Structures are given as C-alpha cells and as structure tokens.
Amino acid sequence: MASETVTAEISHSEASPSVMVPRSPAYQAYLRALKRRAYAIQAWQVGLLVAFLIVWEIAPRAGWVNPMLTSYPSAVARTFMAMLEDGSLLMHTWVTFSETVIGFVGGMALGIACAVALWWSPFVHRVLDPFIVVVNAMPKIALVPIFYIWLGDVASIYAMAIAVSLFVTIIMLYTGFSAVDPDKIKLVRLFGASRWQVLSKIVLPSSVPTMISTLKVNVGLALVGVVVGEFQAAKAGLGYLITYGSQIFQMNLVMTAIVVLAAISSVLFICIQALEAIVLRRSGR
Amino acid sequence: MITPAMRTEPVVAIRDVVLHYFSPDRETLALSNISLEVSRGEFVAIVGSSGCGKSTLLSLISGLIKPSRGDIYLEGRKVSAPSPRAGYMFQKDTLLEWRTVLDNVLIGAELLGLDRRAARQRAEDLLRRYGLGEFMHSLPHQLSGGMRQRAALARTLCPDPDLLLLDEPFSALDYQTRLALSDEIAAILRNEQKTIILVTHDIGEAISMADRVIVMSRRPGRIKVEHHISYPSAGPQRPTPFEARKCAEFAGYFQTIWDELDIHEMQ
Ligand SMILES: Nc1ncnc2c1ncn2[C@@H]1O[C@H](COP(=O)(O)OP(=O)(O)OP(=O)(O)O)[C@@H](O)[C@H]1O
Ligand SMILES: [Mg+2]
Numbered sequence: 001m002a003s004e005t006v007t008a009e010i011s012h013s014e015a016s017p018s019v020m021v022p023r024s025p026a027y028q029a030y031l032r033a034l035k036r037r038a039y040a041i042q043a044w045q046v047g048l049l050v051a052f053l054i055v056w057e058i059a060p061r062a063g064w065v066n067p068m069l070t071s072y073p074s075a076v077a078r079t080f081m082a083m084l085e086d087g088s089l090l091m092h093t094w095v096t097f098s099e100t101v102i103g104f105v106g107g108m109a110l111g112i113a114c115a116v117a118l119w120w121s122p123f124v125h126r127v128l129d130p131f132i133v134v135v136n137a138m139p140k141i142a143l144v145p146i147f148y149i150w151l152g153d154v155a156s157i158y159a160m161a162i163a164v165s166l167f168v169t170i171i172m173l174y175t176g177f178s179a180v181d182p183d184k185i186k187l188v189r190l191f192g193a194s195r196w197q198v199l200s201k202i203v204l205p206s207s208v209p210t211m212i213s214t215l216k217v218n219v220g221l222a223l224v225g226v227v228v229g230e231f232q233a234a235k236a237g238l239g240y241l242i243t244y245g246s247q248i249f250q251m252n253l254v255m256t257a258i259v260v261l262a263a264i265s266s267v268l269f270i271c272i273q274a275l276e277a278i279v280l281r282r283s284g285r
Numbered sequence: 286m287i288t289p290a291m292r293t294e295p296v297v298a299i300r301d302v303v304l305h306y307f308s309p310d311r312e313t314l315a316l317s318n319i320s321l322e323v324s325r326g327e328f329v330a331i332v333g334s335s336g337c338g339k340s341t342l343l344s345l346i347s348g349l350i351k352p353s354r355g356d357i358y359l360e361g362r363k364v365s366a367p368s369p370r371a372g373y374m375f376q377k378d379t380l381l382e383w384r385t386v387l388d389n390v391l392i393g394a395e396l397l398g399l400d401r402r403a404a405r406q407r408a409e410d411l412l413r414r415y416g417l418g419e420f421m422h423s424l425p426h427q428l429s430g431g432m433r434q435r436a437a438l439a440r441t442l443c444p445d446p447d448l449l450l451l452d453e454p455f456s457a458l459d460y461q462t463r464l465a466l467s468d469e470i471a472a473i474l475r476n477e478q479k480t481i482i483l484v485t486h487d488i489g490e491a492i493s494m495a496d497r498v499i500v501m502s503r504r505p506g507r508i509k510v511e512h513h514i515s516y517p518s519a520g521p522q523r524p525t526p527f528e529a530r531k532c533a534e535f536a537g538y539f540q541t542i543w544d545e546l547d548i549h550e551m552q
Contacts, residue, residue, distance in 0.1 A: 181379065183375050183377055183379045184379050184381065186349060186375070186379075187375070187379050187392075188392070188396060189349060189367060190347060190349065190367045190372075190373050191367070191369065191392065191393045191396035191397055191444070192366070192367055192369070192396060192397060193396050197396060201392070201395075201396070202381070205381070205383045206381075206383075208383070282383075283382060283383035283424070
C-alpha cells in the first residue's frame with residue numbers, strides 16, 4: 001500500500017499560529033466534493049451562455065423568428081469586429097464609460113455631502129425628509145427632456161446620471177449614519193470630541209460597509225442615467241448607437257452596443273467588488 | 286500637585302441630584318435626590334434592579350448629561366462637560382473595529398490632544414501588562430471577549446484618569462472569564478490607586494470587589510442603604526475577589542443585599 005503524502009498548507013493569517021495540520025481522508029474528500037461542485041456550477045454557467053448563443057443563431061436561420069428583428073450572434077460579431085477595427089466602437093465605449101464614471105463619482109460625492117448635512121442638522125433632516133422620499137420615488141427618467149433643454153447635450157447626460165443615483169445615495173447613507181452604535185459616539189464625546197470629530201472618527205468609518213453597498217447600487221443606476229441621457233441628446237456613446245441603430249433598422253449595431261454595455265457594467269461591478277474586498281479586509285469586517 | 290486639602294476632599298460629590306428624562310409620550314423621573322460622596326482611592330459598587338438609574342448616575346458623573354436639579358463635583362469642581370479626569374467603561378467594549386488595538390487605546394490621547402509619543406509609550410506599556418503585547422497591531426475581531434474587555438480597560442486608563450466609572454464591564458463575558466477578569470482588574474485598579482465606581486447587577490461581584498456597596502431602590506432611583514465591606518476573617522490584607530467569595534462574611538453580605546433588592550417582587 002502506498003502511503004499517501006499528506007499535504008498541509010501553512011496559514012499566514014495573524015490570528016492562527018502557523019501549524020502543520022495533516023488533513024484527514026474524510027476532510028480531503030469533502031474538499032474535493034466542494035471543488036467538484038464549484039466546477040459544476042461554472043460549467044453550467046458557461047453552458048447556459050453557449051446554449052443561449054446557439055439558440056439565438058439558429059432561431060432566425062431556421063425561420064422561427066424574423067432575422068431583421070433579432071440579428072444573429074455571428075452577424076453581431078462581424079459588426080463588432082468591424083467597428084473595433086475602425087476605432088468607432090472604442091470611441092463610443094469610452095464616451096459612455098467616462099460619462100458613467102464621472103456621473104457615478106459626482107453622484108456619490110454629492111450624496112455623501114448631502115447625507116452629512118442631514119446628519120449634522122436633525123432639524124434640516126426632519127424638514128427635508130418627505131421631499132427626499134417623494135423625489136426618490138419619482139421616475140427621474142421623466143426629467144430627461146427638461147435637462148436637455150436646460151443644460152444642453154453634454155451636461156444633461158451627467159445631470160441624468162447624478163439625478164438617478166443621488167437620492168437613493170442620500171437615503172441609504174443617512175440611514176447608515178443614524179444606525180451607528182450610539183455607545184461609540186458616547187465614547188468619543190467622553191474625550192471631548194467635537195461634532196466634526198464624531199463624524200470623522202466614528203460616523204464615517206463606521207459607515208464604510210454602507211458606502212460600499214451604496215456604490216454597488218449606484219454603478220448600475222449611473223449607467224442607466226447615462227444611457228437614457230444619450231438616447232435624448234448625444235452625438236456619441238453607446239446610448240446614441242442604440243437609438244441610431246434602431247432608427248436605421250440596424251439590429252447588429254444595437255446588439256453590439258448592448259453587449260458592450262453588459263461588459264461595462266460587469267467591469268464596474270468587478271471593480272467595486274475588489275474594492276469591497278480590500279476595504280473590508282483592512283478594517284477587519 | 287496634591288495638597289492635603291485635596292486628599293481629604295471627596296473625588297466625587299453628588300448633592301441632591303434629581304434627573305428627569307423627557308420623551309414625547311412621557312416624563313421619567315430616573316433619579317430622585319441622590320447624595321453621595323466617594324473619597325480618593327475608594328472602590329464603590331452600586332447595585333440596583335434594572336432601570337433604577339445606575340447608568341444614568343454614571344452618565345451624570347461623567348458629564349455626558351446634566352442633572353435636572355442638584356450639583357455634581359469632580360475633585361471640587363462642578364461637572365459641566367466630560368473631563369479626562371474621569372474614565373468611563375461601558376458594558377460593551379465599543380472597540381472601533383477599523384482600528385488596531387493600539388490605535389483604539391490611543392483614541393483618547395488623540396482626541397484630547399495629548400503628547401503622541403508619551404501616550405503611545407503608555408499605551409504599549411498598558412497593553413503589555415494586560416497580556417496584549419502581541420496583539421497591539423491586530424484588529425479587535427481577532428481578540429477574544431476577555432481580551433477585548435482588557436483592551437477597553439487599557440483605552441480607559443491610557444489618559445490616566447483619577448476616577449473610573451465602570452458600567453457592568455463584565456456582564457457581556459462568560460462566567461469563568463468574568464471571575465478571572467474581575468480578579469485581574471481589581472488587582473490592576475488597586476495597583477494604580479484609582480477611585481472606582483462600579484455599577485453591576487451581580488451582588489457577588491459587588492461585594493467581592495468593593496469597599497462600599499450602595500443599594501439603590503427601584504425607579505425613581507434613590508440610595509436605599511449602603512454597606513461597608515470588609516473581610517476580617519481573611520486577615521489584614523484585602524482578599525482578591527476570588528478569595529473573598531470564599532470568606533465567611535461573603536454569604537452574609539450576599540443575603541442582606543439580596544433581601545434589600547426585592548428581586549422576587551420584580552418578576
Ligand atoms: N435617554 C432616555 N430617555 C428616556 N428615558 C430614559 C433614557 N435613558 C434611560 N431612561 C429611563 O431611565 C431609567 C433609568 O435608566 P438607566 O439606564 O439609568 O437604568 P439602569 O439602572 O442602568 O438599568 P440597567 O440595569 O438595565 O442597565 C429607565 O427607566 C429608563 O427607561
Ligand atoms: Mg445600565
């Protein structure tokens with residue numbers, strides 16, 4: 001019988017001392033089962049995507065749906081490559097991407113400032129609370145034409161991105177600020193902390209997890225705002241490609257823009273997740 | 286400088302203090318006519334049923350809230366705002382989870398604008414003495430409950446207060462840790478010659494640690510009786526809390542205070 005070498009990992013985490021722990025066969029089997037399951041899940045995800053593409057390719061060819069309406073993945077891919085080569089795709093993607101990031105950062109900064117102001121003055125909060133709730137419930141998309149008239153084609157897109165995310169941000173952050181452990185505030189007050197110090201030493205650091213969940217919500221919302229803004233006003237950007245493509249009945253163009261939008265939102269989401277992992281690990285949460 | 290007058294003058298003097306809490310639906314009389322003096326180096330425990338105003342009394346002494354009537358003096362000066370002369374430790378450790386243990390201990394010095402270097406020296410010193418030397422740069426979540434509470438004690442002691450206000454500091458811990466930690470903390474505090482006011486639900490904890498136990502009545506809180514605690518059977522030295530629990534006098538004090546608390550009526 002071959003005696004199997006038992007592998008053991010050395011942990012470098014601070015809390016647990018570095019000791020070699022031999023793994024029992026049952027534990028190894030458990031780990032293998034975990035891994036198999038993870039692979040199976042990934043395989044299914046890839047499989048579903050491929051199946052979707054296949055059905056999409058076959059359905060119009062087989063005459064089940066009108067190819068004018070749906071296009072095919074292969075045609076979309078050709079358009080994609082052509083636009084990539086002539087540089088137009090990158091240009092449009094960059095326009096939308098930068099508008100989204102700027103709108104997102106702007107909305108976040110403005111939202112934090114407003115939430116801090118509301119936290120600072122409970123009276124102002126009581127006065128403004130119903131207005132914020134109502135405005136938040138309103139469909140901001142309805143403002144697109146007004147913003148266009150007021151602000152012109154460029155500024156209205158940023159304004160839309162900010163408008164869509166601002167009020168949710170304020171509400172989420174304010175709720176987070178008011179949920180901060182009152183004992184922690186008492187603690188710093190005992191050391192004579194000013195209101196500003198209560199904010200900077202306790203309220204803001206305590207609210208980091210809330211800020212990150214707000215970021216997650218806002219990435220998606222800012223993208224919605226930008227695309228809708230582009231529908232109305234823009235001469236460039238993915239939202240513009242979508243309206244233009246549908247006007248000239250070029251579904252390849254529309255689908256290409258949509259695919260790139262999906263890619264942008266994935267990239268932004270992955271960035272936020274990485275940020276979350278770093279911040280939460282650093283702060284021990 | 287400590288003058289002879291300061292030596293005899295009480296560290297804390299509470300004179301006819303009344304406290305009402307106001308909320309939109311009611312007015313609560315939390316404390317009615319409390320008078321109390323605590324002299325330098327004394328260890329006083331306050332026991333009383335839940336809601337009788339023990340925490341309120343500590344908040345008043347710390348200067349976090351102001352009395353509706355009456356006055357409170359800390360080292361002869363009227364209390365109007367929190368002072369670094371008084372350290373306050375809560376039931377929960379309230380360590381800030383985003384700061385290392387050392388930075389948690391230093392928050393007082395940071396906010397009070399004390400000398401950074403000296404404070405850091407003292408903080409490291411305290412942490413090493415409380416067995417947290419290796420964990421100075423860890424985050425609080427890597428510590429056990431007892432270690433967290435010791436870190437919170439170090440934080441309270443770092444700005445070197447003369448008076449310590451302890452609000453059920455052990456109640457979040459399991460029984461064993463609690464016994465061990467109260468022994469440790471009693472030793473630390475007697476060593477540092479602090480004046481201590483300890484609030485607790487636990488009669489055993491009060492009589493094993495304190496020189497004087499104050500029993501409060503139910504709301505509105507008044508001082509019902511006070512007991513001077515001593516253990517002649519253990520010899521001239523004050524026994525540690527753990528030993529005190531085994532002394533002949535312990536059971537007697539326990540029974541008396543138990544009866545005075547009317548705990549059976551409460552349920
Ligand atoms: N901020 C507040 N507003 C209104 N009433 C309060 C407030 N804080 C405390 N009270 C009331 O005052 C009374 C005394 O409260 P306190 O917290 O001092 O009691 P306690 O003796 O510390 O109780 P426990 O042993 O449960 O900690 C309670 O009846 C409580 O409901
Ligand atoms: Mg209390």
